[in-house]
Amino acid sequence: MTASQPWHPTRAGALACAAGVVVLAVGVLLGRADAALMGVPLVLGGLLGHRSLPSGSTDVSFDDVGPDADPGTIAETLRVRAADGAASVQVRVYAPGHRPAVVVVPAGEPRALEVRLDSVRTGPNHTFEVYARGYGDLGAHAEDTRVLGARERLVLPEASRLQRVPLPTRLRGLTGPRRSRRQGDGTELRGIHPMGPGDRMRRVDWRATARMSPQLDQLFVRRTLATAEAGAVLVMDSRDDVGPDLHTWRGSEPLRVDEATSLDLARHAAASIAAALVANGDRVGLEDLARRRRPLAPAAGQRHLRRILHALALSAPVGEPAARLRPPQLSNDVIVYLFTTLLDDAPLTLVRRWCEQGVPVVVVDTLPGLHPVAERHLRLAWRITSMERADRTRELEALGVPVVRWTGQERVRTARRFEELVRGAERHRPVVGGRR
Amino acid sequence: MSGRRQTLRRRLPRVHVEVGPALPGWVLRVTAALLPTLLVVGAFVRTPAMASPRSTPFVAVGLAAAAALALSTLRWPGVWQPILAVLASVVMVILTPDDRWWVLVLAPLGYLGLRTAVLAAAVPWTARVEWGVLARAARTDLLVVAVTFVIGCLGLVLDGDQPAGLVLGSLAVLGLAWWVRRP
Secondary structure (H helix, E strand, O other): OOOOOOEEEOHHHHHHHHHHHHHHHHHHHHOOHHHHHHHHHHHHHHHHHHHOOOEOOOEEEEOOOOOEEOOEEEEEEEEEEOOEOOOEEEEEEEOOOOEOEEEEEEOOOOEEEEEEEEEOOOEEEOOOEEEEEEEOHHHOEEEOOEEEEOOOEEEOOOOOOOOOOOOOOOOEOOOOOEEEEEEEEEEEEEEEEEOOOOOOHHHEOHHHHHHHOOOOOOOEEEEEEEEEEOEEEEEEOOOOOOOOOHHHOOOOOOOOOOOOOHHHHHHHHHHHHHHHHHHOOOEEEEEEOOOOOOOEEEEOOHHHHHHHHHHHHHOOOOOOOOOOOOOOOOOOOEEEEEEEOOOOOHHHHHHHHHHHOOOOEEEEEOOOOOOOOOOHHHHHHHHHHHHHHHHHHHHHHHOOOOEEEOOOOOHHHHHHHHHHHHHHHHHHOOOOOOOO | OOHHHHHHHOOOOEOEEOOOOEEEHHHHHHHHHHHHHHHHHHHHOOOHHHHOOOOHHHHHHHHHHHHHHHHHHHHOOOOHHHHHHHHHHHHHHHOOOOOHHHHHHHHHHHHHHHHHHHHHHOOOOOOEEEHHHHHHHHHHHHHHHHHHHHHHHHHHHHOOOOHHHHHHHHHHHHHHHHHHHOO
């Protein structure tokens, strides 16, 4: 943005000066000093403006603040350095889905302008485009417009705090934060048993031995339950991204930046569940239905959570979604969280297959609450679609798959719904875990 | 209210730019509409037509023209409205034989109207113009107005309809025109 551009006289300055000369000439020819005086300031202004031709060019740049951003507000620092001799710089800042802002700042010292936009959208976001134009004294000269685009920002989804989330019916491994039903090296007492082959001496419970075998002809040991970890796979149905306005579903109208779309809700829900699982030491993986790429294998830890958040932010519809011949292959000791709008039958087919394999599934419905529409054909179309969705939801519930809504109104109830699911699972299985 | 209308009525959010103390663009536009109107009205009220008992049609036409000028400036701010106002006021000044000193008010008014219109034409209603821009422009404008005032006083005192003054004035105008148009 530093290539020099020529300054050129403005039409306004030239017209004003010409009008002034004409008025002066008329006044002189008619011998009317008062009439001629009307042209004097116009000519003077034109002459002064003409004599002060700026040199160089206006320079605009953004500070480098990195590619990531938090949801809500995206801010940048715009640096403006006016050309030598310029009087002012007009800065127009555009951003997709926003009304532009126009400011005029005086030339002189370089300026740092804070520009920001409010958006609830997550994922890759095109941010600012700046058009800067310098003006000379009295507006007699103007510079060619300088255009600068800010770098694209990746807005990571924010995670809401969830207490407990449903876990798989089977745990995996011999270490982890959860109590397994298998015997192992945990801290939870499984029982007192006569010492046998494989029992270590440090496990001998001397009090129990003294009580149960006063002659010490038999030693008794404490046996404990093993620990384990739970695994979960987040499956993002990012084949479509729809907003709350039905008029935008055809793709001919842009989505508003101040309304969360289905994909924003899915990212938020997935990030919240992943954060809750990782906080408990469980393993989380990610699968994206829209992209044919290697899924993120289940793993634990904050670094892995960061990786998942990045992958969630990058999930987006890519062209026409290809039909899946088979569902993502998962082991049956994980729980699947499927984030979908349920606008077609593909998620239902996937869930059926997983249920046949014994994989527990929780479906998170991420269709945003829709605005009412006036058009009859849209109302009718939505009525049919919502009936189809209701059928799919009923079928999922018949399969024993809970469907949880994650929209603005019902998001508050989601944590409670998860808690109900966890308690329900505990009632049926007193100890979380399964036989191996 | 229908959903469609509700969607259309909701305005898009605006990009925020942090600037110092600033003047909103609409103030500039309203000022740019008022100054040429004041110029035309100010020149018109001194014409002999106003003193005539049959001046009512003239007054109506003048007011209508001034209102049209103001409205057009509000809608399409540009340089042609203030220039039109200056040319119209020159005609009215020429038609006014007496009260020549009144032009010392009209000339700066015309110039300021033009300057404001140029600034208003470059910014939309919602723009913000930092006071620093106006302060910097005000210094030059003050100089132009002061010089105009001095030249006006001299010209009016010396009475410009003398032949020698006419010739000198013509030469000065030609010189200025050449100086402006030179490459």
